[in-house]
Amino acid sequence: xxxxxxxxxxxxxxxxxxxxxxxxxxxxxxxxxxxxxxxxxxxxxxxxxxxxxxxxxxxxxxxxxxxxxxxxxxxxxxxxxxxxxxxxxxxxxxxxxxxxxxxxxxxxxxxxxxxxxxxxxxxxxxx
Amino acid sequence: xxxxxxxxxxxxxxxxxxxxxxxxxxxxxxxxxxxxxxxxxxxxxxxxxxxxxxxxxxxxxxxxxxxxxxxxxxxxxxxxxxxxxxxxxxxxxxxxxxxxxxxxxxxxxxxxxxxxxxxxxxxxxxxxxxxxxxxxxxxxxxxxxxxxxxxxxxxxxxxxxxxxxxxxxxxxxxxxxx
Numbered sequence: 001x002x003x004x005x006x007x008x009x010x011x012x013x014x015x016x017x018x019x020x021x022x023x024x025x026x027x028x029x030x031x032x033x034x035x036x037x038x039x040x041x042x043x044x045x046x047x048x049x050x051x052x053x054x055x056x057x058x059x060x061x062x063x064x065x066x067x068x069x070x071x072x073x074x075x076x077x078x079x080x081x082x083x084x085x086x087x088x089x090x091x092x093x094x095x096x097x098x099x100x101x102x103x104x105x106x107x108x109x110x111x112x113x114x115x116x117x118x119x120x121x122x123x124x125x126x127x
Numbered sequence: 128x129x130x131x132x133x134x135x136x137x138x139x140x141x142x143x144x145x146x147x148x149x150x151x152x153x154x155x156x157x158x159x160x161x162x163x164x165x166x167x168x169x170x171x172x173x174x175x176x177x178x179x180x181x182x183x184x185x186x187x188x189x190x191x192x193x194x195x196x197x198x199x200x201x202x203x204x205x206x207x208x209x210x211x212x213x214x215x216x217x218x219x220x221x222x223x224x225x226x227x228x229x230x231x232x233x234x235x236x237x238x239x240x241x242x243x244x245x246x247x248x249x250x251x252x253x254x255x256x257x258x259x260x261x262x263x264x265x266x267x268x269x270x271x272x273x274x275x276x277x278x279x280x281x282x283x284x285x286x287x288x289x290x291x292x293x294x295x296x297x298x299x300x301x302x303x304x305x
Contacts (some may be wrong), residue, residue, distance in 0.1 A: 027304035032153050034159040050181025052142075053163075056189060059150065084153050 006091065008098040011064060015055040020047055022066065022088060022096045029070045029087035032058070058086060066092035131171060132159055135178070141186035143193040208249050209261060216240035217267060235271050239264040 014022065022028060024038040032054055040048050049057075061067045070085040088096065110116045135158045139151050148200060166233075167176050220236020223229075242264030249257035 001278065025137060032157045036161075048177060050178045050182045051157040051187070052158065052178075053187025055150040055154050056185045060144070 003074055008091070008095040011066070011095050012099055014095065014099045014103055016032045016050060016055070017053055018048075018066070019060065019096075020049070020098060021054070022092060022099075025067060025086060025088045026096065029072065031083040031085050033083075035086070061092070062086075065089055065097055077127075079085055111121075129162065131162055131166070131175070135182075138182055141182065142189050145193070146189050204249060209243050212265065213240040213243040213247075216243065216264075219268070231271070235268045239267045242267070 020039045021035055021040070023042065024035045030038065032051070036049050036054055058067065062069065066089060067086045068089045070087045072085060107116070136155055139147055139154065142151070149201065158174075160169065161174055161178070164191040170188075206293055215241045216236050218236075220232040220240065224232035242260045246260030246264060249260070
């Protein structure tokens, strides 16, 4: 089955490490260290992935077609050429959207049951 | 390369070879970057405090995944079959050498075993030659068995005949008296 034929919902829910990596790559390609740093920044240091967890998740995401390895080097002069860059694939972007919608639905359900208060005044969730 | 990096590189041996080949360098690079950012004195200890358990846990998962892989098991079953067959050939070689002619033990027992194990050792490096060695090693004992087959059949027929008394004795009895 090709990625175009595969339903993004087949891969849901995404494991937490994969979701964090997908979010880190959502705004452009990055190498492993940049992904790790961004995940730490996004979660205020709550989530800190070691090299084993990060590259284990990257391997599975490459196999599932969620991300791709990129040959581009933003600045080859300044960069270590052994670094590998990754970017979200088209299929990966659809999976990420589906996962965020699922989480949004879950938060709304929790709010409706008054398990959690609205996260932010006026916050209406993802568009 | 610092001492920590050397230790981490050695610890990467905990991962399966395929994983190490693909991700060993980037993992070491990431560890190095992290050491540069957070390392030095107690910082290095803190880095190890996070990276050590991560390495042990993720290496265990990768090993488990490799062990559960169908392709790996297919390869292992194939290798196990060839090894068992080779051991059987060695045993046959010892038995033949002790009880029959030593020359036959090389053709039927030890020779095929050497071909089987040699082919297995060559593996993917020289796939064509390895396949040929394993095929010849598998068939060689049977070729000699089939060459011996007429003699074995003859021995059974003659032996059976002697045992039942149908050979060596006249099967047509003369009338006692005309």
